[in-house]
Amino acid sequence: MSREGTWSGRLPPRWFVRLAWKVHRALYRLTPGRTGLWPPKGTRWGTMRLTTVGRRTGRERSVILAYFHDGPNLVTLAMNGWAEPEPAWWLNLQAKPDAxxxxxxxxxxxRGRAARDQEHERLWARWRELDKDLDAYATRRPGGTAVVILEPATSD
Structure with missing residues (x-):
């Protein structure tokens, strides 16, 4: 930790991150959704369960993600635990945006999409308010990190 009491971009080992994800999903399943999700509040992000359709299998795939509200939209990051590859849910959402x-x-x-230009900058700055180490974490990824906007789906 740095002198200010923040992690300054240090992450636990990848095996630990993956284990934490599995435990979180297991808690959600074992408690039929009563544990594992919470709303954003003040300067803290919330958690949601996103279900996409697999781009190769056509099967539903679910993941628990951090988010915050931006008007009627939900905003999350395609970060894959800050590892290099894009997360599968984001690849699925790009292929089939309805979720x-x-x-x-x-x-x-x-309906999911990536934020662009000034919208990306504005929403990244909001994430930075919620997580002071965001920029340090982002440097771990060789490409950029998509800011993903989940807009309410319109009924056609």
């Missing part, structure tokens, strides 16, 4: 999310207050249909 669903489970929040503490219910389920909703969404």
């Amino acid at each position: 669903s999310v489970v929040l503490v207050d219910g389920t909703r249909r969404v």
